Amino acid sequence: MLGEYPIKGRGAAEIAASVEGAVGSGILEPGQLLPPMRELAVRLGVNPNTVAAAYRTLRERGIIETAGRRGSRIRPKPATTVREQVRVDVPAGVRDLSTGNPDPALLPPLAPILAAVAEEADREPVLYGDDPVDPELARVARGELDTDGVPGGPLAVLSGALDAVERVLAAHLKPGDAVAVEDPGWGRTLDLVPALGLRTIPVGVDDEGPRPEELRTALRSGARALIVTDRAQNPTGASLSAPRARALRAVLREHPQTLLVEDDHGHGIVDLPLYPLAGVTHHWAFVRSAAKAYGPDLRHAVLTGDPVTVDRVRGRQRLGPGWVSLLLQRTVLRLRASGAVDGPAVAAAYRNRRELLIDALAERGVRAHGRSGMNVWVPVPDETGAVARLLHAGWAVSPGARFRLDAPPGIRITVSTLTPAEVAPLADAVASAVGPAPARGYV
Secondary structure, rough: OOOOOOOOOOOOHHHHHHHHHHHHHHHOOOOEEOOOHHHHHHHHHOOOHHHHHHHHHHHHOOOOOOHHHEEEEOOOOOOOOHHOOOOOOOOOEEEEOOOOOHHHHHOOOOHHHHHHHHHHHHHHOOOOOOOOHHHHHHHHHHHHHHHOOOOOEEEEEEHHHHHHHHHHHHOOOOOOOOOEEOOOOOHHHHHHHOOOOOEEEEEEEEOOOOOOOHHHHHHHHHHEEEEEEEOOOOOOOOOHHHHHHHHHHHHHHHOOOOOEEEEEEOOOOOOOOOOOOOOOOOEEEEEEEEEHHOOOOOOEEEEEEEEEHHHHHHHHHHHOOOOOOHHHHHHHHHHHHHHHOOOHHHHHHHHHHHHHHHHHHHOOOOOOOOOOOOOOEEEEEOHHHHHHHHHOOOOOOHHHHHHOOOOOOOOEEEEOOOOOHHHHHHHHHHHHHHOOOOOOOOO
């Protein structure tokens, strides 16, 4: 059952730590069955309630899963298996198109605005008890949301999109609940859900977003929440179309108790309209981060949602960090007001780079996806082989395993810094890499 590994400990925390440490070190592998609670209690000489508490802790941390009489086993994709570690080491001289980062040349200079905001803070420092959301930022953000058709609701500011998603899920769900997620989807979301002790139910994605029938199946099978990316979906570049948004809203109306979480991290870098889903379920949250337009180090995301959801998120935030720095909030506000980022020009730059590569791949018989954002997704028959061949040819791309649950293999190419001169040689390399491996003779 567990080979030669002995679970140790006298208290629940010690037993849980023993199992988690073995999982983290690879001694216990995904799928391995744990002893029944009573059997382990006898072996360790402890009360069965102690083992039950340890197993409960492991479930809540996403380390194990329990299937009734079939027992408890190490999760197939435990939370300690971080998808960010599924990457290639990029040797010197290899062109790195694997990072998912925006083009630094399209990010705004921060020094002048940071200096001006700091001078204001010197004159009037932020103190405990001040409003956690800058009033002018709230006014501007609410106006943009209204223009885009996002329903009215209170606002909060969080430390990036993932922070917001985590807090919204924690505000409504309990360990063991299921969450419908995009597949392929953002790797950190796919790590976050099991880390919270929740289960993932994959929903397939095409160029227009999640497939409605797969979402309906997920909700009917028990998913209590849906996380969806409205535009610039990572890794496929999908963007909700008007017909797809209508179809998804129709499915959600059949399940009004679903917690809907929308991520619009593409705001400011895409030139496709927003078609929000919010408003058809009782509880919902809509998140916009500043990372792609203004830089990942500006840990800033605006969250709106129904009053209950936002109140719960704010309440938990007050008990932790308290608020997101008003210095950062005012920096983002000034960047917006100053026009430091030319949104249409940035969107056009990324669109041009995507389309050049997709068209070049099509000319070589390779199908690729990238309707919005800064990434192109290429389905491949042999993911590991394609990544290795491209690396050998001088190109580093991201393995699709970082983004997949049940979806077929693929590779993600970040085109944010791709130059026109690189398009043809890259397309040639991809076309060669995704084809059958060259035959080898043996003597």
